[in-house]
Amino acid sequence: MKKLIAVIALAILPVASMANTGESMKLESANIDLGNEAAIQRGVKYFVNYCMGCHSAQYVRYKLFTKSGLSEQQIKDNLIFNGSNVGDLMTNAMAGEYAANAFGAPAPDLTLEARRRSADWIYTYLKGFYTDPSRPTGVNNTVFHNVGMPNVLWELEGIKDPVYRYEVHEGGHVVAEFESEAQARVKARELGEDARVEKVVGHFNLVRPGTKSAGEFDQVVRDLATYLTYIAEPVKLERQRLGVWVLLFLVVFTVLAYITKKEWWKDVH
Ligand code: HEC
Numbered sequence: 001m002k003k004l005i006a007v008i009a010l011a012i013l014p015v016a017s018m019a020n021t022g023e024s025m026k027l028e029s030a031n032i033d034l035g036n037e038a039a040i041q042r043g044v045k046y047f048v049n050y051c052m053g054c055h056s057a058q059y060v061r062y063k064l065f066t067k068s069g070l071s072e073q074q075i076k077d078n079l080i081f082n083g084s085n086v087g088d089l090m091t092n093a094m095a096g097e098y099a100a101n102a103f104g105a106p107a108p109d110l111t112l113e114a115r116r117r118s119a120d121w122i123y124t125y126l127k128g129f130y131t132d133p134s135r136p137t138g139v140n141n142t143v144f145h146n147v148g149m150p151n152v153l154w155e156l157e158g159i160k161d162p163v164y165r166y167e168v169h170e171g172g173h174v175v176a177e178f179e180s181e182a183q184a185r186v187k188a189r190e191l192g193e194d195a196r197v198e199k200v201v202g203h204f205n206l207v208r209p210g211t212k213s214a215g216e217f218d219q220v221v222r223d224l225a226t227y228l229t230y231i232a233e234p235v236k237l238e239r240q241r242l243g244v245w246v247l248l249f250l251v252v253f254t255v256l257a258y259i260t261k262k263e264w265w266k267d268v269h
Contacts, residue, residue, distance in 0.1 A: 027143070030123035032226040034237055040068040043227025046220060047110075048079050048090075050152050054099045054107035056092035060231045063087050067234070103137065105148035114232040119225045126153065126221045130162040130204055142201050157217045158210030165202035170195040 033039065044065055047057070062075050063086050070078075072086045080086070099107035114122060125143050129151035132140035137150040140162075151157075166184035168176040170191055178184040181197070188195040212220065230237075 027118070027120040027124045028127065030119040030222055030225040032119050032123075032222060032229055034226065034230055036226065037069045039223045039226040040230050041065065041070060042220075043223040043225075043230075044068075044079060046224050047227055048081065051110070051224075052090070052092055053152075054092075054149075055110045057090040057111045057231055058092075058109050059111040060090045061087055062090060064231070064234060068230075099148075103148040103150070107149065110228060110231075112232050114225070114229040119229045122228055123221055123225045126224060127157075127218070129154070129157075130160045130201060131207075132162070153217075153220070154210065156210045156212045156220060158206050159208040160204040161207050162201040163203050163205050164199050167198045167200055168195055169198055 047055075062079055062084065063072070065075055065079070066072060075086050099105065117125075121143060125141060128142035128144070129139045130142070131138060135146065137148070139147075139151045139154075141147040141149075164181075166178045166181050167174045168178070168184050168187050168191065171194060175191070175195070176184070176187050178187065179202075181199070184197045188197050210217065
């Protein structure tokens with residue numbers, strides 16, 4: 001038993017320590033539930049309203065959301081604004097080039113974004129915009145430094161100023177933290193040539209509230225993360241459902257095989 005615990009600990013430890021050494025801000029847990037159809041329905045609605053101006057989901061057909069409980073008529077009425085049909089792909093003709101010109105970076109297609117990054121990354125990213133007057137869009141982002149995307153959800157979330165923290169690094173470790181840059185520099189000078197000061201966002205200061213409370217906004221972002229995770233692998237849910245049937249089948253089959261075996265061997269003994 002002790003051995004087993006040691007093996008499990010060894011397997012988990014490297015992952016846990018890796019999570020702490022990341023240079024960038026820690027990701028928040030999105031806590032999504034792919035079985036929650038209402039969340040997927042809300043997520044796709046936010047997506048067509050707030051994201052599709054620039055992004056597409058070009059491998060997804062609108063029709064996919066009939067599997068999340070929407071009727072074709074509901075999809076037509078609530079999700080399609082560009083004259084597409086329910087069977088069409090969620091493409092966006094002007095997206096790529098327009099964003100590349102306007103924001104210095106193309107807005108990537110988001111079909112597989114949740115697999116490329118993760119639900120937690122998307123969740124933290126959408127909550128991570130803060131004011132930065134040095135940027136052309138007026139905002140920066142905690143997990144995507146110098147991002148080209150503007151904070152498109154600011155009306156819902158409000159406007160957040162960053163409160164910076166100054167970390168003194170030496171030999172790859174943070175050895176001290178200060179609220180004042182001057183103090184951090186004094187400390188770094190004391191420590192010697194290897195030490196350097198890094199400015200990081202400590203926390204946010206809400207300077208103008210949005211139309212949603214913090215908790216409501218978290219839910220909006222969680223819905224978007226749920227939707228993006230769903231479209232990245234819509235068959236995942238089906239696989240899980242199928243998995244249950246496969247296991248049930250195996251149980252029934254084992255019982256039948258056992259009864260058959262008993263029946264056959266009865267005469268041999
Ligand atoms: C005004 C145009 C615009 C809108 C609207 C917009 N984005 Fe973006 N988005 C961009 C651009 C441009 C980038 C690329 C940023 C870069 O590479 O610096 C981007 C990048 C991203 C990324 C990171 C892609 C990567 O590199 O991994 C995600 C995730 C994302 N957007 C999600 C969203 C979501 C969700 C919405 C809707 C709530 C949205 N975006 C709305 C322009 C936009």
